[in-house]
Amino acid sequence: MWVQLTSIQYLREKGIQVTRRPGDWVDVGKQRALQWISRGGAGLPERTKYGEFDMAACSGVLILATEPETPEAPHPARKILEPFEHTLEIQAGARCLLWQRNLLWDPGVKLRLELVAVGFALLETWQIAVPLCDYQLLASQVGSDDDRERTKAVTHDLRIPLYDTRLMFVKACRESELLFERWEQELNYGGDERLAFVRALYRTPMLVLALPITWTNQDVR
Amino acid sequence: MVYGETARREAELSMQSLRLWHDLPVSVIGEPAMGADCVALPQADAGGRWAKVSLDQASPYTDTLYLDADTRPHGDLSAGFAMLADGWDLVICPSMNQGEDLLWHVGADERAATLRELAFEPLQLQAGVFFFRKNERTAALYRAWRAEWLRFRDQDQAALLRALTYAPVRAWLVGHPWNGGALVDHRFGACRRKG
Numbered sequence: 001m002w003v004q005l006t007s008i009q010y011l012r013e014k015g016i017q018v019t020r021r022p023g024d025w026v027d028v029g030k031q032r033a034l035q036w037i038s039r040g041g042a043g044l045p046e047r048t049k050y051g052e053f054d055m056a057a058c059s060g061v062l063i064l065a066t067e068p069e070t071p072e073a074p075h076p077a078r079k080i081l082e083p084f085e086h087t088l089e090i091q092a093g094a095r096c097l098l099w100q101r102n103l104l105w106d107p108g109v110k111l112r113l114e115l116v117a118v119g120f121a122l123l124e125t126w127q128i129a130v131p132l133c134d135y136q137l138l139a140s141q142v143g144s145d146d147d148r149e150r151t152k153a154v155t156h157d158l159r160i161p162l163y164d165t166r167l168m169f170v171k172a173c174r175e176s177e178l179l180f181e182r183w184e185q186e187l188n189y190g191g192d193e194r195l196a197f198v199r200a201l202y203r204t205p206m207l208v209l210a211l212p213i214t215w216t217n218q219d220v221r
Numbered sequence: 222m223v224y225g226e227t228a229r230r231e232a233e234l235s236m237q238s239l240r241l242w243h244d245l246p247v248s249v250i251g252e253p254a255m256g257a258d259c260v261a262l263p264q265a266d267a268g269g270r271w272a273k274v275s276l277d278q279a280s281p282y283t284d285t286l287y288l289d290a291d292t293r294p295h296g297d298l299s300a301g302f303a304m305l306a307d308g309w310d311l312v313i314c315p316s317m318n319q320g321e322d323l324l325w326h327v328g329a330d331e332r333a334a335t336l337r338e339l340a341f342e343p344l345q346l347q348a349g350v351f352f353f354r355k356n357e358r359t360a361a362l363y364r365a366w367r368a369e370w371l372r373f374r375d376q377d378q379a380a381l382l383r384a385l386t387y388a389p390v391r392a393w394l395v396g397h398p399w400n401g402g403a404l405v406d407h408r409f410g411a412c413r414r415k416g
Contacts, residue, residue, distance in 0.1 A: 002334065004368070025372030027334070118341045125389050132344065135319055138396045156300035159398040161315065205308030205391045212319050212344045 002026070003033045007041035058100035059120050060089030063107060064166075068093055077107035084116065097172045097180060106166035110217040119169040119215075127176055127207040130168040131215040132161050133194060143192035150189065154199045162194040163201070164216050175206040222269040223251040223259075223290060228412045232257070232290035239294045245286070250279045270377045273348065274370045277355060277363040289349040291411035296404045301352040301395070309393040310359050312352040314400040316345040316378070324379050331373040335383055343382050349407055350400040361388035 002025055009020045011028070020026050028036075036042035061081055069075045075092035084090070089099060101123045105111055122129045139151055140158035152158050170176050182203055186196035201208065223232045232254045236247055240256070247257040250272045251264060260279045265271035272279065276287055284305045286298060304312045318325055323345050324332045336342070353359050365384035370377060385392075401407040 002338075002372075023368060023371055025368070027330075115341070122341070125386060132315070132394075135315065135317065136397070138398070156303045157395065159396045159402075159404060161394050161396050202307070202393070205310075205393075207389045207391060209385075209389070210315065210344050210392075210394055212323075212342055214320060214342055 001028070001030050001033045003028065003036060003042040005036075005042050007036070007039075009036070009041070059102075060091065060099040061103045061105055061116075062096070062098055063090070063092040063105055064095055065092040066094070075107075077105075080107070080111060080113075083113060088116075095180070097170060097176060100172050102170045102172065104165075104168050104170060109164070109166040111167070112215065112217055115215060122209055123169055123171040125207070126209040127171050127173055128168060128179070129209040129211055131164045131211040131213055133164045134162070134213060137162055139195060139198055143195045147189075147191035147195050150191070151195045151199055155202045160198065161210070163197055163210070164213070165193065165197050167216055175204055179204040179206065222272045223249045223254050224264045224269045224272075225252075225412075228252075228269070228290045229254045231408075231412050235288055235290055235292050235294070239288070239298075242294055242297050243299070246282070248281055250276070266374055268376070270370060270375075271367075273377050274363065274366045274380065276353075277360055280355075282355075284352065284354050286352050287348075287350065288405070289407065289412070291408040292350055292400075293406040293408070294404070295406060298404070301399075304393050304395075305352055305354040308391065310354055310356060310390040311362075311392040312395055313392060314347050314350060314395050314397060316347040317397060317401065319345055327376050327379045328373060331375055331379050334372075335379040338383060339386060345378060346381060347400045348377050348381055349409075350405050358388070358390045362390050364388070 005020055005024050005026060006022050008022065009026070011018055011020055011026065033042065061084065063075050063077045065075055069092045077092070078090060081090050091098060095104060101120050103116065103119060119129055138158065139155070139160050139162060140148065142162065143151070148158055179200055183197055183200035186200045187193065189196065223229045229252065232249055233256065236254070236256045239247065248260050249257045250260045250262050251269065253259040258281070260281065262272050262275070262279055276285065284302055286301060288294070301312045323342065324335060327335070362384055365388040366381055369380035369383040373380070398404040401409070
């Protein structure tokens, strides 16, 4: 297991004795690591254990839908979320922040169920986690001339990637509420939705974690 | 960062290219190069990575554009500074190596440890060109980056990804033209080649 040393230790690595100093990270057997920790000679990193993360606390999935659902006609995408029906709140409707930690999901993109808990756990650190649309696509390549001009006036440069807002994990906080207000304003201009999001996000500096496109099931290994 | 003759020559060519577009003060870290102030910092590792993860201490500027010595700016880069001024802490480009190529250049042990500890597949960032503003968030990030780099003492990118989980910053992403593209050409590995 990995520990960070707070004392000098002499180790054998690949048959050679090496000196490891305070601040160094070393990967050693559990017994030895625990012995060092108990003597104050090493410490453990404080990390979120994603597997142990409690999703139930104030977390929910909003299925993005234009039509409100009714008890008689629940949203069909609820079926996909069945594994979470006892651990997460699930609603369908227009984009908004209903819980402390939100997954906003457009069923037009395939949801990787194994990443749902991970995504919520990322909100321990980040205010928003959202995948990129593509690794090559830039803001300069989409939208109308007017739309791009409006975007460049905000972001200074159009050689920037776009985000896939069909899937996003969002912590409810002052910045994210501001982001959503601004996004709504930007959408009112019409034009490309991805550029609207980029303008709103740029105007709201926050802790944003860009995710790879594998999160939207593209290019999955 | 300049350590050795090849890096010095590359850095001077990079500065010549930069000078076509900007009249910014330029500093090199490590050893002197023509046309720049020198922040002396003894070489701690073959790749000069320790200098990179110590930039917050070594850079004399509040807002810094960091360029690897083997880059060649081919346009106006002032938008990056404007992004910092608008409230972003770090302006950086995603790597072109994602998915199956994620962290391909990092040692197997470090790659495995990084993916295990992150517990998710991250977006790899390319730390050969980036802008940062000195503040409490980037100071924490650099502290974490140094600590993470010291674990393996190899490349800097996996350490950066791990560091960001401890010390997140407001990072604005720019696209590939900014690093290895039309705006900033990156002759990856040129400093490692003997000249």
